Amino acid sequence: MSMEKTFDPAAAEARISAAWEKAGAFRAGAHAKPGAEAFCIMIPPPNVTGALHVGHAFNIVLQDILVRWHRMRGFDTLWQPGQDHAGIATQLVVERKLAEEGNARRQEMGREAFLRKVWEWKAESGGTIVNQLKRLGASCDWERNAFTMSGAPGAPAGEARKFHAAVIRVFVDMYRKGLIYRGKRLVNWDPHFETAISDLEVENIEVAGHMWHFRYPLAGGATYRHVEKDGEGRVVVDEVRDYISIATTRPETMLGDGAVAVHPSDARYAPIVGMLCEIPVGPKEHRRLIPIITDEYPDPAFGSGAVKITGAHDFNDHAVARRNGIPCYRLMDTKGALRADGLPYAEAAARAREIAAGAVAGEAEVDALNLVPEAYRGLDRFEARRRVVADIEAEGLMSGVEAKPIMQPFGDRSKVVIEPMLTDQWFVDTAQIVGPALEAVRKGDTVILPESGEKTYFHWLENIEPWCISRQLWWGHQIPVWYGLEITDSGLQTKSGEKVFVSTVTGDPLDRGNRTNPDFWFCAATDGEAVNLAREKIASVFGVSPNTVDVFPFDIAAAERVRREDSRNCLDPRTGQVVSITDDPELFKEAFRLTFMTACRKNGRIQYAIHRDPDVLDTWFSSGLWPIGTLGWPEKTPEFQKYFPTSVLVTGQDILFFWVARMMMMQLAVVGEVPFRTVYLHGLVRDEKGEKMSKTKGNVIDPLEVIAEFGTDALRFSLAQLAVLGGMPKLSTERIRGNRNFGTKLWNACRFAEMNGVFAEDRGDGVPGARATVNRWIIGEVGRLREEVDAALGAFRFNEAAQALYAFVWGVVCDWYVEFAKPLLTGAD
RNA sequence: GGGUGGUUAGCUCAGUUGGUAGAGCGUCUCGCUUACAUCGAGAAUGUCGGGGGUUCGAGUCCCUCACCACCCACCA
Numbered sequence: 059m060s061m062e063k064t065f066d067p068a069a070a071e072a073r074i075s076a077a078w079e080k081a082g083a084f085r086a087g088a089h090a091k092p093g094a095e096a097f098c099i100m101i102p103p104p105n106v107t108g109a110l111h112v113g114h115a116f117n118i119v120l121q122d123i124l125v126r127w128h129r130m131r132g133f134d135t136l137w138q139p140g141q142d143h144a145g146i147a148t149q150l151v152v153e154r155k156l157a158e159e160g161n162a163r164r165q166e167m168g169r170e171a172f173l174r175k176v177w178e179w180k181a182e183s184g185g186t187i188v189n190q191l192k193r194l195g196a197s198c199d200w201e202r203n204a205f206t207m208s209g210a211p212g213a214p215a216g217e218a219r220k221f222h223a224a225v226i227r228v229f230v231d232m233y234r235k236g237l238i239y240r241g242k243r244l245v246n247w248d249p250h251f252e253t254a255i256s257d258l259e260v261e262n263i264e265v266a267g268h269m270w271h272f273r274y275p276l277a278g279g280a281t282y283r284h285v286e287k288d289g290e291g292r293v294v295v296d297e298v299r300d301y302i303s304i305a306t307t308r309p310e311t312m313l314g315d316g317a318v319a320v321h322p323s324d325a326r327y328a329p330i331v332g333m334l335c336e337i338p339v340g341p342k343e344h345r346r347l348i349p350i351i352t353d354e355y356p357d358p359a360f361g362s363g364a365v366k367i368t369g370a371h372d373f374n375d376h377a378v379a380r381r382n383g384i385p386c387y388r389l390m391d392t393k394g395a396l397r398a399d400g401l402p403y404a405e406a407a408a409r410a411r412e413i414a415a416g417a418v419a420g421e422a423e424v425d426a427l428n429l430v431p432e433a434y435r436g437l438d439r440f441e442a443r444r445r446v447v448a449d450i451e452a453e454g455l456m457s458g459v460e461a462k463p464i465m466q467p468f469g470d471r472s473k474v475v476i477e478p479m480l481t482d483q484w485f486v487d488t489a490q491i492v493g494p495a496l497e498a499v500r501k502g503d504t505v506i507l508p509e510s511g512e513k514t515y516f517h518w519l520e521n522i523e524p525w526c527i528s529r530q531l532w533w534g535h536q537i538p539v540w541y542g543l544e545i546t547d548s549g550l551q552t553k554s555g556e557k558v559f560v561s562t563v564t565g566d567p568l569d570r571g572n573r574t575n576p577d578f579w580f581c582a583a584t585d586g587e588a589v590n591l592a593r594e595k596i597a598s599v600f601g602v603s604p605n606t607v608d609v610f611p612f613d614i615a616a617a618e619r620v621r622r623e624d625s626r627n628c629l630d631p632r633t634g635q636v637v638s639i640t641d642d643p644e645l646f647k648e649a650f651r652l653t654f655m656t657a658c659r660k661n662g663r664i665q666y667a668i669h670r671d672p673d674v675l676d677t678w679f680s681s682g683l684w685p686i687g688t689l690g691w692p693e694k695t696p697e698f699q700k701y702f703p704t705s706v707l708v709t710g711q712d713i714l715f716f717w718v719a720r721m722m723m724m725q726l727a728v729v730g731e732v733p734f735r736t737v738y739l740h741g742l743v744r745d746e747k748g749e750k751m752s753k754t755k756g757n758v759i760d761p762l763e764v765i766a767e768f769g770t771d772a773l774r775f776s777l778a779q780l781a782v783l784g785g786m787p788k789l790s791t792e793r794i795r796g797n798r799n800f801g802t803k804l805w806n807a808c809r810f811a812e813m814n815g816v817f818a819e820d821r822g823d824g825v826p827g828a829r830a831t832v833n834r835w836i837i838g839e840v841g842r843l844r845e846e847v848d849a850a851l852g853a854f855r856f857n858e859a860a861q862a863l864y865a866f867v868w869g870v871v872c873d874w875y876v877e878f879a880k881p882l883l884t885g886a887d
Numbered sequence: 888g889g890g891u892g893g894u895u896a897g898c899u900c901a902g903u904u905g906g907u908a909g910a911g912c913g914u915c916u917c918g919c920u921u922a923c924a925u926c927g928a929g930a931a932u933g934u935c936g937g938g939g940g941u942u943c944g945a946g947u948c949c950c951u952c953a954c955c956a957c958c959c960a961c962c963a
Binding site: 061063064065262269304305306307308319355356357360361362364365366367372373374375377465508510511513514517518521711712714715741742746747748768779780782783784785786788790792793795796797798799800801802803805806807808809810811812813814853855857858861864865872873876880884 | 889890891892893898899900901903910911912913921922923925926927956957958959960961962963
């Protein structure tokens with residue numbers, strides 16, 4: 059078969075790809091020399107949210123070059139492929155798809171049915187991704203394809219790998235070691251997805267905002283002399299005021315103010331520190347009074363120097379509130395609307411006044427108080443802001459408003475304004491596990507390239523914050539913790555002589571905020587184990603044998619549904635509290651049915667109900683275990699032993715914190731080893747002008763379209779050329795076209811050889827013994843080239859390797875060697 | 888407010904121990920010569936952001952200024 063003048067990528071790629079697959083050329087250890095050193099790369103698992111873009115292509119090509127380079131030289135090579143379940147992103151995609159297809163919404167569908175839909179989506183999307191990776195020529199060991207949710211309950215056939223088990227195992231271990239904790243903290247709340255997110259998932263963007271200045275009247279009509287001085291000590295203001303002036307960019311949060319703070323050194327306010335002032339909003343007869351306190355936080359030079367403290371909706375304020383024992387009143391619901399639940403405003407405000415006056419209130423009670431006046435209840439936060447401003451202005455207590463650019467937090471996926479929200483969440487206590495991760499890079503156990511990446515890594519880890527890992531989503535690894543209500547032995551007995559149990563927990567057993575005592579949390583890999591833990595715990599509380607305790611895990615979502623749909627409610631509507639349950643079977647039946655109350659004694663046995671935390675883990679918690687999870691840990695698989703720690707991680711610098719740093723911490727915490735020896739960070743692929751590619755700009759280069767037009771090699775070579783260490787890859791179609799031409803050039807050199815019968819005879823392996831000077835010369839040149847390419851790749855300078863090959867093929871082989879060879883081939887040899 | 892990187896030919900960018908600048912694309916001229924017009928032959932274009940310093944010698948090291956980009960950050 060003689061060769062065409064131009065290379066036909068489509069035909070060749072399909073043929074070669076099939077041959078590779080048939081030969082098992084990419085299997086772990088393929089082409090390894092006996093006793094060879096291992097070389098392993100874990101693919102950064104693409105999300106199962108859709109098609110691959112050119113950024114993936116870039117990432118894949120670099121890995122493929124490293125992998126093939128090692129495999130070719132006889133290393134025992136594994137390139138581990140797989141996909142990430144990508145909690146929020148995938149849930150979003152599937153919800154959108156369901157909506158487009160006119161299906162029931164997730165909430166109507168129920169968790170189980172929805173998850174089945176997600177798995178269907180995953181099967182489709184995962185398959186697409188694998189096929190696209192294959193089109194890019196990725197030489198992964200496809201038989202080992204992994205998925206971060208494989209093996210999870212509800213996973214369909216074909217998802218039997220055990221990644222889920224590894225994730226759960228790590229959670230349980232870390233919990234038991236005290237590396238994971240749960241608590242009520244101010245977290246970044248996404249009102250669109252109605253879940254907490256981590257700090258990293260928040261994008262701070264400057265937007266046009268306003269700063270309003272309001273007057274908080276002093277309580278009881280009190281007045282004071284307000285004196286302001288300029289830099290030289292000259293008095294510029296000296297007047298009698300009956301208010302304190304504060305500034306805010308978020309007037310709607312005033313409703314939850316717990317204090318006004320000034321700096322302790324601020325002489326202007328010294329006369330009124332300790333006094334009360336009034337929040338100038340809401341029905342006049344029930345306005346709340348809050349104290350004027352001192353704290354280091356306010357900057358006397360900024361604004362009026364006085365700051366309103368809203369502990370439940372601002373991170374700074376929260377810290378101030380904590381330090382000073384100021385209550386944190388939550389104003390919003392999960393959708394970011396002002397709360398409509400709880401007691402009427404008048405009663406809530408009355409209680410808040412008592413608290414302000416010194417009444418003791420627990421965290422749960424404070425959280426349950428809804429201090430939103432009826433007029434604002436249920437309003438969206440932005441609408442509430444408008445109303446609050448209008449109302450204060452109408453009352454004449456607004457002293458000004460200025461336009462001001464402000465930094466506002468947005469959800470990276472939802473693009474809605476993030477709300478600091480006081481909620482119960484799970485956290486990794488990163489401070490405890492960060493040390494080894496820092497140390498490993500400092501010592502060089504892991505090297506990050508380019509070097510600037512190490513600086514960024516250090517900077518972030520040295521200032522690490524706790525990592526919020528719980529998400530109020532359905533698609534993900536469900537947190538392996540079961541809760542029961544706190545129960546104590548009251549010592550009381552019924553007439554028949556059996557003990558009465560007392561639940562010491564106040565509030566609603568179905569309330570997520572009500573799982574306060576960790577002694578009654580049961581963290582275990584399976585519900586069976588959780589039941590056993592609970593059984594032993596309850597038995598020990600009452601001093602009985604575990605054999606006499608029955609533990610019932612129940613589904614809290616079902617319980618909530620039962621409650622919603624039942625018009626009767628045996629809980630005290632005021633407090634939501636159930637105090638004690640005796641062994642009265644009728645009472646038990648009623649209570650259990652309506653509230654899923656947690657314990658009773660029945661037929662001489664203790665019965666105790668537990669329910670699993672409905673939340674799931676942050677996607678990055680599971681992908682943080684990618685290196686060990688894909689290799690079969692916790693089992694000591696041969697692959698784990700051979701390929702871990704892995705050799706190189708090739709990934710985008712944008713996920714240095716999200717993923718790389720966390721993998722370092724997690725692997726070191728779990729198996730005490732670094733996950734990889736070298737991290738190669740690359741930039742985001744941009745268009746030829748250096749702008750981010752986006753659908754709206756229309757400058758997206760679709761790798762599949764490029765492949766269709768120019769062939770995979772043209773794309774791959776272009777991407778390799780762009781891989782400058784620390785550089786910003788800018789891709790243009792022109793470049794790809796140029797490299798398609800390069801491919802043609804190479805093709806034609808081969809065609810020339812073929813036309814001259816070079817391939818007709820089998821010359822065997824190894825370096826041919828050349829006699830002609832030209833041939834000896836070119837063999838030497840090839841050797842030089844190889845050294846050059848090896849050196850470049852060894853230093854992760856893909857662009858230099860590409861450049862060397864380009865210059866050699868075009869400038870040496872084609873320009874000179876082919877020409878020199880012509881007389882040789884046409885001559886009488 | 889911190890941090891990181893960048894500023895080299897018209898464009899996009901390389902330039903790893905300091906030794907008077909390179910590639911691709913584009914431009915201009917010529918050429919369909921038996922591997923290749925997705926090609927060949929030839930040509931033009933740079934005070935390497937400004938300033939200062941170290942050195943025999945600096946795009947390459949140091950200082951400083953300007954501008955750009957990105958990341959991180961709680962100023963109400």
